[in-house]
Amino acid sequence: MDAPVPELEARADACADALRDADSVLLASHIDADGLTSAGIASTALERAGITHDVVFSKQLDDEEIAGIAAHDHDTVLFTDFGSGQLDSIAEHEERGDFTPVIADHHQPAEADTQFHLNPLLEGVDGGKELSGAGASYVLARALLSDEATDLAALAVVGAVGDMQTVNGELVGANVAIAEEGVAAGVLDTAKDLALYGTQTRPLPKLLEYASEVYVPGITNDQNGAMRFLDGLDVDLHDGGDWRTWASLDHDERQTVVSALVKRAVRNGVSGDKVTDLVGTTYTLLEEEAGTELRDASEFSTLLNATARYERGDVGLAVCLGERGEPLDSARELLRTHRRNLSEGLSWVKDEGVTVEDDLQWFHAEDRIRETIVGIVAGMALGAEDVESDRPIVGFGEKNDEEVKVSARGTPALVNRGLDLSVVMREASQSVGGDGGGHTVAAGATVPKGEERAFLDAAADEIAAQIE
Known part of the structure; x- marks a missing residue:
């Protein structure tokens, strides 16, 4: 069977060879639906290939998390559904000989690069719509196992759907090729319903x-x-x-x-x-x-x-x-x-209301909504009858005594007009000493507490420059 995403075949083969050459592998993955399915696919593939490995998860891959990963006793680290955007820090550990990184991701890459880097964006495939982290892991699994990995296509589809990669209700691009492999393997059915x-x-x-x-x-x-x-x-x-x-x-x-x-x-x-x-x-x-x-x-x-x-x-x-x-x-x-918790969170937003400004709308939940679900609540609020859908929504939630979690959600219509929330979150957060990223329609950041207003102003400027 041909490779599901031919553009990535050479990169996938190189990454697979690096994993086969490893004494042991630490699989580090993002902790959301796409990250979990990425880890499930990668772990299953490593197990079938006879490659010894352990698994760890992280909500956000920052310098501290990467240092913790480097402290594990593994010569190779496989990053799934994150890693590309943190290559500057990862490359420093690679140069020190802490580990050899292998990355299967679909987020915007940082300026640094590494030898074993599987990312659709590097080959002209849209990582926001056409291939998720789970899809990248699946491409890697196919390189490791060939046709023996096609049953994992179902998990890759779950990851893509969980990463909101459906366009007008269906998968597109490379995700379609993966779904077709799942159908051929008898593990997936696609239908109009x-x-x-x-x-x-x-x-x-x-x-x-x-x-x-x-x-x-x-x-x-x-x-x-x-x-x-x-x-x-x-x-x-x-x-x-x-x-x-x-x-x-x-x-x-x-x-x-x-x-x-x-x-x-x-x-x-x-x-x-x-x-x-x-x-x-x-x-x-x-x-x-x-x-x-x-x-x-x-x-x-x-x-x-x-x-x-x-x-x-x-x-x-x-x-x-x-x-x-x-x-x-x-x-x-x-x-x-x-x-x-989602129901209670959405009720709180409805009761407290959303502050509507020229280019965005926002709410600050403080500690009333878990910071891990603020983004989901924001997305639900954006689809509610009494909330405007003509501008992105930003939700704040208390992360700890020093930091605030920020989550932003848009709509496909806004993305079609030029909105890219991954850029908005990255630029606005970094302008106030934080960091962020994500996808065009959904992204997040962490900013210092007390910098919310400055963050909103920077985000609004970026949104105004993007949207036609």
Whole structure:
């Protein structure tokens, strides 16, 4: 089978050779859904290749974290889903002989470089939309194992979806080639279906009530309205008294619901563009149990994010490595906690309100919202009915006594107009003595406490210069 991303084949082969030559490898990965799937893919590939390794996670790869990684007794360090942006610091350790770095990342590289560096941006492939960290890890796994790695394509798709790399509801670019390998391997199915979150696990009324993708008056955020809508359909939507899930419906039943939902949306003035968003490409993991969070790429990525936001990367990794039982139970409990905290966080933002300025809008949660979920809450707030979507939103959360976490979220429409939040976060944070980065539509930073206003001013200037 040909390489999934031919542009990266030479770099992937070089990185694979470096790993084979290592006495032992420390796998260091980012701790979000993309980072966890990256680690899962890389760890599985190393294990299959007979390469001894350990795994560590980090929320933010700064100089202190890199020094801690260097203190481990491994001659080679494989960085997944981060490392490119920290190459200046990594290169210093390499020059001192602390370790040989191998990097599989998709973030903007720093000025320094290293011999074993797998990053789509270095070969003209868009790392923000076309290949995630998990995708880069998958390309490396294929170089290590050839066709024996194709079953890992499903995890790579979970990582890409979790990294918000879908465009108009579906993956694009190199991610498509990886998904096709997953389909060919029999571990993944792609289909056009209702593009709402929770099709595997949410009872139908909750699926429609909580759907934030498209606001349908009388159904979205309306429990009784959603139930009345479903009760009015000529479909048996109950199973022994309980509501069925979308996953349990057959093709004809789904068609009936979608048709009625589209008619209701159009009748209530929902725009044609929004109505088409109701249907998109879904990514189903065929080896996972139907009706569970792991069956759907979007729900799987949310489960992993829940473990990451509460510093339980070990749990998320165990699930990615195929462990079920206790690890999956723990992940589900973390997800329940995560959802409760998100709901409380969003309610707080709605109650306190968002400060709207010319080029951005912002809120400061202080210690009322965990700094690890401020970005998710900001994204949810941006999609809320009473928050403007014509400018990015910035959320602040207390990180410690000296630092504040900053998270920014935009929309695809703003990105199409020139918005690049990775640049905004990097430039604005560095102007006040902090550091940051990320992607065009979602990025983060850490800044000194007390510098929030100066940060906002710098961010607003950068946004104004970007957006047409």
